[in-house]
Amino acid sequence: MNSKVAKPTSVLKWVVSMLVPYKRQVVFASLALLVGSLSWLAIGQAIKALVDEGFSTSDSSALNQAMTIMLSLGLLSGVAAYFRFYFMTWLGERVSAEMRRRVYHHLLSLSPQFYESTKTGEVISRFTSDTTVLQNAIGMSLSMALRSSVTLVGGMVLMLVSSWQLTLYVLVAVPVVLVPIKVLGTKVRHFARASQDRVADIGAYVDESLHSIHTVQSYAHEQQDKHRFGERIDEVLVAASSRIRYRALLIASVMALSVCAITAVAWMGVLQVVEGSLSAGELSAFMFYAVVTAGAVATISEVLGEIQRASGAGERLLELLHVEPAIVSPQSPLALPTPCRGCLSIQEVEFAYPSVPEQPILSRFTLEVEPGERVALVGPSGAGKSTLLQLLQRFYEPQQGRIALDGVDISQLDLAKLRCQFALVPQEPTIFADTVLGNIRYGRSDASEAQVQAAAVAACADEFIQGFEQGYQTQLGERGVRLSGGQKQRIAIARALLADRPILLLDEATSALDARSELLVQQALERLMANRTCLIIAHRLATVIDADRIVVVDKGQIQAIGTHHELLESSALYRDFAELQLVS
Numbered sequence: 001m002n003s004k005v006a007k008p009t010s011v012l013k014w015v016v017s018m019l020v021p022y023k024r025q026v027v028f029a030s031l032a033l034l035v036g037s038l039s040w041l042a043i044g045q046a047i048k049a050l051v052d053e054g055f056s057t058s059d060s061s062a063l064n065q066a067m068t069i070m071l072s073l074g075l076l077s078g079v080a081a082y083f084r085f086y087f088m089t090w091l092g093e094r095v096s097a098e099m100r101r102r103v104y105h106h107l108l109s110l111s112p113q114f115y116e117s118t119k120t121g122e123v124i125s126r127f128t129s130d131t132t133v134l135q136n137a138i139g140m141s142l143s144m145a146l147r148s149s150v151t152l153v154g155g156m157v158l159m160l161v162s163s164w165q166l167t168l169y170v171l172v173a174v175p176v177v178l179v180p181i182k183v184l185g186t187k188v189r190h191f192a193r194a195s196q197d198r199v200a201d202i203g204a205y206v207d208e209s210l211h212s213i214h215t216v217q218s219y220a221h222e223q224q225d226k227h228r229f230g231e232r233i234d235e236v237l238v239a240a241s242s243r244i245r246y247r248a249l250l251i252a253s254v255m256a257l258s259v260c261a262i263t264a265v266a267w268m269g270v271l272q273v274v275e276g277s278l279s280a281g282e283l284s285a286f287m288f289y290a291v292v293t294a295g296a297v298a299t300i301s302e303v304l305g306e307i308q309r310a311s312g313a314g315e316r317l318l319e320l321l322h323v324e325p326a327i328v329s330p331q332s333p334l335a336l337p338t339p340c341r342g343c344l345s346i347q348e349v350e351f352a353y354p355s356v357p358e359q360p361i362l363s364r365f366t367l368e369v370e371p372g373e374r375v376a377l378v379g380p381s382g383a384g385k386s387t388l389l390q391l392l393q394r395f396y397e398p399q400q401g402r403i404a405l406d407g408v409d410i411s412q413l414d415l416a417k418l419r420c421q422f423a424l425v426p427q428e429p430t431i432f433a434d435t436v437l438g439n440i441r442y443g444r445s446d447a448s449e450a451q452v453q454a455a456a457v458a459a460c461a462d463e464f465i466q467g468f469e470q471g472y473q474t475q476l477g478e479r480g481v482r483l484s485g486g487q488k489q490r491i492a493i494a495r496a497l498l499a500d501r502p503i504l505l506l507d508e509a510t511s512a513l514d515a516r517s518e519l520l521v522q523q524a525l526e527r528l529m530a531n532r533t534c535l536i537i538a539h540r541l542a543t544v545i546d547a548d549r550i551v552v553v554d555k556g557q558i559q560a561i562g563t564h565h566e567l568l569e570s571s572a573l574y575r576d577f578a579e580l581q582l583v584s
């Protein structure tokens with residue numbers, strides 16, 4: 001989602017905004033709701049006729065007529081209930097689908113900074129459980145609450161028509177019932193939110209341990225995980241039990257108070273019938289309405305808890321939607337010269353990660369990279385090499401200095417356009433749970449199968465792919481569990497080759513491959529690096545020797561720049577690096 005779109009401030013507004021495209025269905029649902037409730041209420045009038053005319057006059061035709069009307073009304077309210085249920089559930093599904101879509105779009109726009117401080121498992125839980133809670137609330141609880149509200153209002157009016165005096169007594173009883181709804185309802189909502197939070201913690205924990213299952217099992221950490229997970233489950237139960245307690249109290253008190261009120265009113269009604277100021281039919285109709293109205297109040301109080309729980313879930317989703325992406329495209333982005341030449345200019349960059357602002361990672365970093373140049377970055381671990389690659393793609397913003405691509409400040413470029421100029425081959429290649437074809441096509445979805453295969457051939461990957469039973473259609477499994485390290489790297493190289501971006505950002509893998517794999521990866525990389533600007537975090541001596549320039553980085557600063565031979569002379573740090581490489 002674009003950060004410029006105004007975001008709703010309340011859950012209700014948000015839900016309404018999502019219902020707008022489905023006006024027709026909302027009208028159908030409302031009609032069904034109205035017809036259902038009104039026909040149900042009309043049964044009261046039939047009861048009145050039945051008692052006053054059918055019983056007292058012993059007129060069988062009046063009795064039959066009243067019974068037929070009652071049956072027809074019952075049938076009509078049944079049919080209406082079908083349509084109400086159908087449309088409301090349908091709307092619930094649509095709204096939750098739209099909600100998931102909006103939140104997912106927004107999550108994709110958030111910068112890495114957000115994911116540094118948020119557990120992905122927790123976000124996933126918000127997605128699944130909170131949207132499901134809202135879906136049920138809209139599809140079921142809201143439908144019941146609306147029907148009951150219509151019944152409540154209609155019932156009250158008809159009670160008034162039947163006997164205003166008895167209605168007055170009922171009205172006195174109403175606040176007595178409403179007080180617990182108000183007081184306990186707030187409590188229910190509070191605890192509902194707390195229990196959803198705890199459920200999200202569980203999601204985060206499961207996500208982390210299942211994604212690290214190899215580490216969990218190889219350290220025999222299962223017992224500790226079971227124990228910690230058990231603690232989190234207990235926290236969910238504690239939070240849920242408070243919610244359940246208040247909700248049970250809410251339902252029980254409303255029901256008990258309603259029954260007491262009805263009994264008291266019935267008692268007074270019977271006295272009036274005895275006095276002759278009210279007919280038996282009128283009292284029957286009144287009591288019918290009183291019961292129906294009390295039932296409506298009870299239903300409302302019951303589903304109000306659900307609605308409040310949903311409102312808590314909605315708030316959490318809205319919170320997520322309100323997180324502003326730390327990095328956004330400028331309002332009026334500048335255009336890049338076409339074709340992009342791949343000239344990078346990094347001037348006096350100062351940078352510290354926003355989470356640790358007091359620790360400078362890059363300082364006074366200045367580097368010009370010519371189009372087509374191959375620049376190797378070497379330096380100790382933690383020197384800031386990966387950080388530099390992140391800054392180039394504008395995942396973070398330097399606090400000072402300027403980074404330009406083909407002479408245009410990257411902060412003035414559209415984010416997607418900027419990032420489209422880079423092909424990234426990370427140390428740990430990302431493999432998606434998709435086919436080989438889908439994985440290679442990742443950076444260029446319109447590539448033909450022949451183009452994919454050509455990229456795979458150039459990346460020395462075609463041979464092993466052809467060895468799979470289903471070739472390019474083979475599913476690679478989540479995170480590429482079915483591939484060896486070298487194979488993953490070659491798939492990532494094929495992906496970058498196919499994407500064919502002007503600048504290559506390569507973080508060489510440190511893990512050693514066997515000699516044949518190493519050779520294949522090296523050949524693949526040579527093809528990938530040809531004819532484009534390359535910035536390589538180099539761990540191999542071969543790469544640095546072949547580079548046009550080598551930049552030695554230490555503690556966020558450039559220590560030396562030169563060719564392999566120049567640096568062997570001038571930089572002690574580089575000599576250490578080179579010796580280490582030779583030894584290994």
Ligand SMILES: Nc1ncnc2c1ncn2[C@@H]1O[C@H](COP(=O)(O)OP(=O)(O)OP(=O)(O)O)[C@@H](O)[C@H]1O
Nearest residue numbers: 116353355356361380381382383384385386387388
């Ligand atoms: N997201 C982050 N938040 C805070 N600090 C970070 C973050 N990422 C990296 N750092 C810190 O920034 C420093 C530079 O990290 P960086 O990954 O750029 O180093 P590097 O030179 O690429 O190291 P390596 O060769 O080990 O990958 C390190 O001290 C690291 O702890």
